[in-house]
Amino acid sequence: MTELYPPIEPYDSGMLDVGDGNLVYWEACGNPEGKPAVVVHGGPGSGCGPGARRYFDPDRYRVVLFDQRNCGRSTPHASEPTTDMRHNTTGHLIADMERLREHLGIERWLLYGGSWGSTLLLAYAEEHPRRVTEIVVSSVTTTRRSEIDWLYRGVGRFFPEQWERFLAGAPGTPRDGDIVGAYARLMEHPDAGVRNKATADWCTWEDVVLSGETKGASHPYGDRPPSDRLALVRICSHYFSHGAWLEEGALLRDADRLAGIPGVLVHGRLDMSGPLDTAWELARAWPDAELIVVEDAGHLGGTTTRDHVRGALDRFAADA
16 A cells, blocks of 8 residues: 655645636645646535645645635635626636646646546646646546436436435426536525525435445535535536536547547546546547556545556656
8 A cells, every 4th residue: 555645735825817806726835846737626616625735746746736716715706606607617727727837837737636627637638738748537537418417317226216306406307307407507596595405415416426435434525514515516517517518528539639648547447426438438549548447446536546646646757
């Protein structure tokens, strides 16, 4: 078992003005002269956490972390009903990453992320491949509408009772209807009680999907602070109801743009949230990527997943 690096604190941080009244929080850790890397968090809307810093050798990496628009320490916060979500799309986030790179004077950087973070970093890399040195991804997603439908409908075949309750949380939505869109509308309701109930129902469902991994010992969605839950569900439903503003299958179709960029994809075979086939398809479309399947891991990963991620980052640090 590989230990993560000791906890570290940022040596620099700030709020980047990205326009439309939005300020994006960022921080830099490790060695200011080290190999540049950026952490792209999941959710969308989870915010970055200190744990991600520990995957990187602080002597060899200059690690940049940031909170995507309207979550974490970025402002305005999506938990505030007056926050305008029209200026929060995948295209906006890609532009924010480029603005942050330029602001920090970084020419090229390694991309690391998982779950929704993998979708965003792939979209960024396909738009700006010359700015990317390597990519490390865990729990691969591309946020196709088929993947969204699996997470909020298809996986219900394993949890039929709980899925019925999730559906009932969006009254009037037929079984084959747009349940994600219905929740997105509830999250824009003027009544705080409606928004709070939709948030609780959404988080309960997400935790159900992960229950085979957590065994009830934790609730990765429901255990978050109330304002963080509100922002997460509002942003998630906003993105997923629009298919993340990506043409269906575009990230797989355009994976040839990643040619020459080394990549490591680490995915659990038991991932109920994002089944393995997406990672498999991406690895086939991107010849420079190595797919590592972790037999006993799910979406949240575990010790073996962690070992592979840190191992890949250590290897790429040595190539600097």
